[in-house]
Structure formats: structure tokens, C-alpha cells
Amino acid sequence: MPKYTASILAGTIAFSAFTSLALAANPMVGGAPMFADKNIVENAVNSKDHTTLVAAVKAAGLVETLQGKGPFTVFAPTNAAFDALPKGTVETLLEPENKDLLTRILTCHVVAAEAFSKDITKMIDDDEGEHPIKTVGGCTWTAKHDGGKVKIEDENGNVATVTIADVDQSNGVIHVIDKVLLPKM
Known part of the structure; x- marks a missing residue:
């Protein structure tokens, strides 16, 4: 093999390995790759596990906000988390007359800072087991942690577990959770 061809082949293999590592840095969510150079909304729309959340974000008029500069930390409930709410809850929340309540519920899943799981765990440890x-x-x-998992408790005592942590975004980070957190009503 000519030296020039071998160099090109080696460079192509190295680039492929680098690209694979870059893509592997973020976990897959809902069967879709999550790209650190895309914003929260651009990635969320590709997750088959977050179609209800995406529909809710659209109904609440929060798309533009979550595409903004940030930084944001989003605790993103899965479709299964929404399905676990009492029958008819999601449909009712998506009605235009309930936009204010839907917006409050959704924005209570957003923090105006970028906090990866190691940061959250450190805050919990620094506060001796619980961090507001x-x-x-x-x-x-x-926020608490148990058995290596970060858990988030809402104002009603409901606890969500972070099932996929540290999904890096261009404007923050997403942590997938297994329950919808609700404000005190």
C-alpha cells in the first residue's frame, strides 16, 4: 500500500474513532442519540420516551424559552411518568384554559443553572444528605441520593429518580426522571 494511501486510511480511522467517542459522550435517550451541540428542544423532539413532554412544552408555549441561551437543568419526565398520573390529567393539562397550570408544572422541572449529577451529588453531600x-x-x-442514584422530591412528598443523568446540551443539561413532579396546590 502506498505511504500516502496508508496515511489517509489511518487518518480516516482516527477521525472515525474520534467521532464515535464524541457521540458516545452523551447517553442515548428514547432510542435517539443526544447531541451536545444541540439545544434541549432539538434533542428532546427525537426521544420516543418524551413525546408527551414535548407536546406539553409546545402547549405551554415554552419551546422558544428552552431553545434559549440558558443555562438550564431540565428534569425530564418520561411518557411513562406522565401515564402514571391519574387518568385524564395530561389531556386536561393540555387544554388551552389550563395553560398557566401546565406552564407552572413544566417550569418546576427547570432550574436556571447547569448542574450535572456530580454537582448535584456534591451539593447534597455538602448539605448533609439533602439539598434544596x-x-x-x-x-x-x-435533592437526595440513594444507592448512587439522584432522587428529587417535590413539595408533596413524591420522589422521582434520575434514570438517565448528564445528557449534555448546548444550553444546559437534561436528567431523565421517572415521575412527574408537582407543585403544592
């Missing part, structure tokens, strides 16, 4: 999280929607959640 103030959300954009005016809720105060409590």
Missing part, C-alpha cells in the same frame, strides 16, 4: 433546588416555576424541590 429552586426551580424557574417557583417550586423548591429536595
Whole structure:
């Protein structure tokens, strides 16, 4: 093999390996790759596990906000988390007359800072086991960790577990959670 061809082949293999590592840095979510150079909305729309969340974000008029500069930390409930709410809840929340309540619920899943799991765990440890999280929607959640998993407790005592952590975004980070957190009503 000519030296020039071998160099091109080696460079192509190295580039492929680098590209694979770059893509592997973010976990897959809902069967879709998540790209650190895309914003929260651009990535979320590709996750088959977050179609309800995406529909809710659209109904609440929050698309532009979550495409903004940030930084944001989003605790993103899965479709299964929304399905676990009482029958008819999601449909009712998506009605135009309930936009304010839907917006409050969704913005209570957003923090106006970028916090990866190592940062959250450190805050929890520094606060001796529990750390208050103030959300954009005016809720105060409590972060804890148990068995290596970050858990978020809402104002009603419901606890969501972070099932996929540290999904890096161009404007923040997403942590996938298994429950919808609700503000005190």
C-alpha cells in the first residue's frame, strides 16, 4: 500500500474513532442519540420516551424559552411518568384554559443553572444528605441520593429518580426522571 494511501486510511480511522467517542459522550435517550451541540428542544423532539413532554412544552408555549441561551437543568419526565398520573390529567393539562397550570408544572422541572449529577451529588453531600433546588416555576424541590442514584422530591412528598443523568446540551443539561413532579396546590 502506498505511504500516502496508508496515511489517509489511518487518518480516516482516527477521525472515525474520534467521532464515535464524541457521540458516545452523551447517553442515548428514547432510542435517539443526544447531541451536545444541540439545544434541549432539538434533542428532546427525537426521544420516543418524551413525546408527551414535548407536546406539553409546545402547549405551554415554552419551546422558544428552552431553545434559549440558558443555562438550564431540565428534569425530564418520561411518557411513562406522565401515564402514571391519574387518568385524564395530561389531556386536561393540555387544554388551552389550563395553560398557566401546565406552564407552572413544566417550569418546576427547570432550574436556571447547569448542574450535572456530580454537582448535584456534591451539593447534597455538602448539605448533609439533602439539598434544596429552586426551580424557574417557583417550586423548591429536595435533592437526595440513594444507592448512587439522584432522587428529587417535590413539595408533596413524591420522589422521582434520575434514570438517565448528564445528557449534555448546548444550553444546559437534561436528567431523565421517572415521575412527574408537582407543585403544592
